[in-house]
Amino acid sequence: MLTTEITQEWMDKFYHKIEENKDYLSELDTPIGDGDHGNNMMRGMEGVKQGLAKLQKPDLKTILKNIAMSLISKVGGASGPLYGTAFLEMAKKCGETQDINALINAALDGIKKRGGATEGDKTMVDVWSPVAQTNEITQKVIDDAIASTKDMLARKGRASYLGERSIGHLDPGAVSSGYLFTALLETEASL
Amino acid sequence: MLTTEITQEWMDKFYHKIEENKDYLSELDTPIGDGDHGNNMMRGMEGVKQGLAKLQKPDLKTILKNIAMSLISKVGGASGPLYGTAFLEMAKKCGETQDINALINAALDGIKKRGGATEGDKTMVDVWSPVAQTNEITQKVIDDAIASTKDMLARKGRASYLGERSIGHLDPGAVSSGYLFTALLETEASL
Amino acid sequence: MKTVKKIINEPQNVVPEMVDGLVRAYPQYLKKIPETEAMVRSDKKSMEGKVGIVSGGGSGHEPSHAGFIGKGMLSAAVAGQVFTSPTPDQIYAAIKASDQGKGVFLVIKNYSGDVMNFDMAKDMAELDDIKIKSIIVNDDIAVEDSLYTQGRRGVAGTVLMHKLVGAAADQGASLDELEKLAKDALPHISTIAVALSAATVPEVGKPGFVLADDEIEYGVGIHSEPGYRREKIKTSKKLVSELLAKIDQELHLNPQHQYAVLVNGMGATPLMEQYVFSHDLLDQLEAKQIKPVFMKVGNYMTSIEMAGISLTVFDLADNKWLKYLNYPVETIAW
């Protein structure tokens, strides 16, 4: 069950993971992208942090919408609308159910619709999708999903311009999505 | 006595000295100028060589004027009009006298008038002037004159923009003028 | 702050400071939309009764896109973070500032980020009953085209697209007419680049790729995306041969057709080299019995301080297009 408490803690942990791995994410984005994914996510999470700090006793929907708006208006690039859409879809859905799996599935549908990517295109979808499909999120599910992007040939996003040469590199958006879910795991464990 | 034969041999020897020392002259022009003196002189001497090759049984005046026009129209920069003027003045004077010292003096006057530099300004004048004043041109006279420019503070030409910092470097135009007179010495010795 | 050899202050402030410097230097052409890094034409009168033209994208391509704001060209432009698509709220602000009741036409370069952010902005604007049409420019032939991928990138040809739709809009074209014009012209515009060095994003602090002192790379994108081949540096003549052959494969150059040409410096390449390149290009076109009827040489769609050149050829299949290219404009950079 996603609660306001979990969500706030989740975002806090995600913020720190992005902060620690900012340079690594940008490095991953260099050979197959434009080297900015770490900076993009960091800018977004600064926005999320500031946005959440301003809320007074918010409900879950308000929090999720706030996260979405911060990401949409701060990140830009490809990851901004995608992460933003993910949280917007969760916000829309959370009135109906707070089941984490159901919310992640709603988010995944939004990401796929927004970006047109499907499984195997070497994007963040390749992490969101296995996580959405599993009964229990584990670090192994996350790690395997991230690792699976390495051998894929990119068909969406900047990496797709490389064709065959995109093979052999992890997808940066998949890695940052991995951090998101690891942060969620750690939050659930800590509460 | 300057003859057509001497002049042609002189220019041939000067050509080769410039060719051999092109990079060195440009290097000298780098710390206190713009690094092109070797290229400028090479372009000029190519012009002189081609110009002289086209002349059929020329007299001394025609030869000197031809050299002057090649230098003026091929070199550009500061050295072009100066070397050009030098040979133009020799051409003007050679009807009256073919005495080498008198011709060099006429050339020196032309250089001073054209460029406004005087002795001690760290320019080619500091080689032309001692050579013009000596009774007998020797390699020592030339070498000393070149060397004297090292400690001078430049007051004309590009090097003058450096003020104090021009001290400690040889003047490239003085060095190329040194080659000119060494070539003359060698010509006189060889004939 | 990492030591990057650039004339900047804090790397994260580059975009706002740059936008501020630009609008204050050129108030006669453009002004900033408050609270955004979007800029709109100062000459409001010239926009009246006309369809607005909005473009934009990541920063780092200066003078694109704001340098093309002005009568006869763009109404507004949005500057994202360096090499990062601007966000929907900013694009939306540019759309609102450009709309005069006739709708707004968006010129979008084909990158996932740009497409998605402009798309979200379009949704926002349509909620306000602003009519929106758009073109997704994909002129970079270095990339294989395919229905199953993102397809080709939008690069320097985008500037020619700005000029076309800008001129048509200034002459009163409707939103539908602009869409048709843009769609008709697009397949006739092809671009291909060669890089001698890569750009360094200020916040990243190191170049997007590294070429050896004697290496070049064909087909790089305007965000240091890798190209299709690395080689030892060649003469200008040989670079032109390589790039022109690619263009020829795509456009099937024909002496019976009329062509416009854009030789575009990537940022650090001096005009000296661009003019030498143009000399070789015109020679090689002449050998194909082609003499461009329109040509521009200079820095139009740059990649920060990348060294290199892109070549855009535009087959002027429709007579109107040349008129649009020659139509007078009042901009900083055209």
Next chain:
Amino acid sequence: MKTVKKIINEPQNVVPEMVDGLVRAYPQYLKKIPETEAMVRSDKKSMEGKVGIVSGGGSGHEPSHAGFIGKGMLSAAVAGQVFTSPTPDQIYAAIKASDQGKGVFLVIKNYSGDVMNFDMAKDMAELDDIKIKSIIVNDDIAVEDSLYTQGRRGVAGTVLMHKLVGAAADQGASLDELEKLAKDALPHISTIAVALSAATVPEVGKPGFVLADDEIEYGVGIHSEPGYRREKIKTSKKLVSELLAKIDQELHLNPQHQYAVLVNGMGATPLMEQYVFSHDLLDQLEAKQIKPVFMKVGNYMTSIEMAGISLTVFDLADNKWLKYLNYPVETIAW
């Protein structure tokens, strides 16, 4: 051929090939004078009955000088070898092509070579009864001025001089009036530069000086002439402070006066940095209660691929000068 990482062919052919590329790309603006590397305005009609304006100098400063040929600015320009003054015969050809019976005004940058070669060309033209007047531009305040030396160099302020005399000539000013205008304006134009890297002359194949990865140099000339101080790279704000202080010492900036400003990229410096620099400049001028009434930012007087910026400030002591700066022109690069 040494390996220089440039888009060129044989280094010794750079100038003729560049001139050829330029005139063929822009036949509407300029054409080559046969057998020379001098270029003259294509629009002959616009020159009729007016004093001709001729400028030029070594190549490597593109778009200077040919980029300023056109109605309202230069009649002709001469391109010397790279960083080397053109020869008198070429300047003479440009003078002849520009003369319409009203005389020709020469804009010369203060370098020994330029001064002497233009002087010889003037002698040649006067033999043809062409009236000649000239101005020797010496706006670079990095160099100590002195009667006993060559004095100060001519740099980016030269472009403003072109604009002034070009506008006045187009409006029918006589040769004497142009001389007075140029002489009056000259002491009010000051320029100072900062370099991040030096230029490489193609035929030389190595840079004019070498700065460490974190070093800059104040006061360099446009031919890689050394400047007055080397330092670690600073923020844009601090670079502006240093340069503006020098300008202030010279021009005694006064809130009661009106100023024009030219922020000039040296060749490899992206507009991004020029705009950030402009932002800091405008802030610091504002702190002195000065808001320029005219400003331009871009590559106008470059030094091949040198990275750096020059700042030119022009104290508009005479009202007419602003009008001349704003007077419309038809050129490639203004």
